[in-house]
Amino acid sequence: MTPTIGERIVHKEFPPITRHRLALYCGASGDHNPIHVDLDFAKQAGFPDVFSHGMLVMAYLGQALTDAVPAPRLRSFSTRFVAITQLGAKLTCEGHVAELVDYNGERCAKLALTTRDQNGDVKLSGEAIVAL
Amino acid sequence: MVDQSAVGREFMPVTARIEPGRLRFFLDTLGENNPLYRDAATATGAGYAAPPVPPTYLFCLEMMDAAVPFEFLTALNIDLARVLHGEQRFDFHAPVVVGDTLTFLPRVTGVSEKKGGAMTLVVIGTRVTNQNGVHVADLSRTVVIRNARPS
Numbered sequence: 001m002t003p004t005i006g007e008r009i010v011h012k013e014f015p016p017i018t019r020h021r022l023a024l025y026c027g028a029s030g031d032h033n034p035i036h037v038d039l040d041f042a043k044q045a046g047f048p049d050v051f052s053h054g055m056l057v058m059a060y061l062g063q064a065l066t067d068a069v070p071a072p073r074l075r076s077f078s079t080r081f082v083a084i085t086q087l088g089a090k091l092t093c094e095g096h097v098a099e100l101v102d103y104n105g106e107r108c109a110k111l112a113l114t115t116r117d118q119n120g121d122v123k124l125s126g127e128a129i130v131a132l
Numbered sequence: 133m134v135d136q137s138a139v140g141r142e143f144m145p146v147t148a149r150i151e152p153g154r155l156r157f158f159l160d161t162l163g164e165n166n167p168l169y170r171d172a173a174t175a176t177g178a179g180y181a182a183p184p185v186p187p188t189y190l191f192c193l194e195m196m197d198a199a200v201p202f203e204f205l206t207a208l209n210i211d212l213a214r215v216l217h218g219e220q221r222f223d224f225h226a227p228v229v230v231g232d233t234l235t236f237l238p239r240v241t242g243v244s245e246k247k248g249g250a251m252t253l254v255v256i257g258t259r260v261t262n263q264n265g266v267h268v269a270d271l272s273r274t275v276v277i278r279n280a281r282p283s
Contacts, residue, residue: 014163021161028154028161030196033212045213054217055191056162062187063164071168072178077187078221078272 002132003097003109010095010111012064017052017089025056052085057124061115064093069111069130075103079113079126090118095128107132133279134208134252138240143204143256146236148197150185155230158189175229182229187222190260190269194236204238204256210277218253219274226268233263241272252277 003009022036031053034041042050058079066074085091098112108129115124159169164186167174175183185193195201205212228234242255258271 024157024161028158029192030198031192032195032201033215035213041213055188055220058220059162059186059188063162063166066166066168066187070178071166071184071187072180072227074187074224076221076223078219080219081217084216 002100005097005099007097008094009097010064010068010093010113012060012067012093014060014091014093017056017085017087017091019050019087022050022052022056022087025053029053029055029059031055049087051087052089054079054081054085054124057081057085057091057115058126060091061093061113061124061126065095065111065113065128068095069128073131075106075108075129075131077126077128079124082122082125085117085123089123091123092116098127100132101129103129103131134210134243134254134277136243138208138243138254140240141207142237142239143207144199146194146198146238147233148193148236149233150193150228150230152183152230154196155183155185155189158192159186162186180227180229182231184227184229187224188220190222190228190234190271191220191273193234194238194258194260194271204240204254208240208254210254210275214278216276216278217273218276219272221270221272223270224268225270226262226266228260228262228268232268234268235261236271237261246276250279252279 095111095113111128113126238258241257260269
């Protein structure tokens with residue numbers, strides 16, 4: 001099956017980011033940077049509050065991705081962390097078929113990925129290469 | 133300040149085993165209910181020897197089992213409070229499943245300045261191999277160092 005250029009194949013919404021989620025992610029991910037869970041540390045670093053791990057947001061995007069495409073077909077997955085994801089952010093992850101490419105001799109689709117918050121602000125922008 | 137002389141610098145290898153209990157904690161934290169990651173029969177049906185890990189979990193394993201957390205920051209004299217994650221890339225070459233033992237080899241692959249020196253970008257590339265010596269993945273992490281004090 002050949003996907004159509006521009007077709008949206010990834011779409012998933014996630015519950016609002018809470019302090020509790022950030023604390024759980026801190027332990028579950030091994031990323032113990034206090035800036036995501038310790039308000040005193042975040043303020044000292046010049047931020048008004050704690051904020052999400054970029055990798056928590058990328059993990060949500062990865063979840064949306066492998067809900068839509070079989071994980072064994074994923075060849076690469078990359079993102080740019082465009083803006084800080086704040087507490088309370090309600091994230092929507094989407095992916096569209098950008099182009100069909102030959103990748104290491106394999107026919108693949110390149111997906112353009114975004115994660116936006118409830119205001120439509122882009123938090124992550126990325127791409128995935130998926131074997132067809 | 134980090135400069136080009138850091139490029140090529142290697143850090144301590146990290147060895148990490150994919151343990152089902154802590155993987156479940158990660159899945160639960162994310163509300164990840166895809167049976168591929170949780171159910172052995174679904175995983176073998178999809179061609180895996182055991183449940184695979186979600187795509188970003190390799191990044192976590194490297195941090196989780198590092199003998200010195202954030203070693204590259206301390207080694208390069210970078211203040212953790214001034215660092216943001218700028219970009220992240222994963223290239224997958226072979227399956228990674230529960231029970232595997234992975235070795236991560238991180239090194240500096242790039243250093244550049246942005247906005248007239250207000251920010252320094254440091255790229256850490258990590259090669260990942262499994263217990264059989266198979267090259268399973270490559271990770272690339274770009275960290276942004278805020279050199280100027282935020283207003």
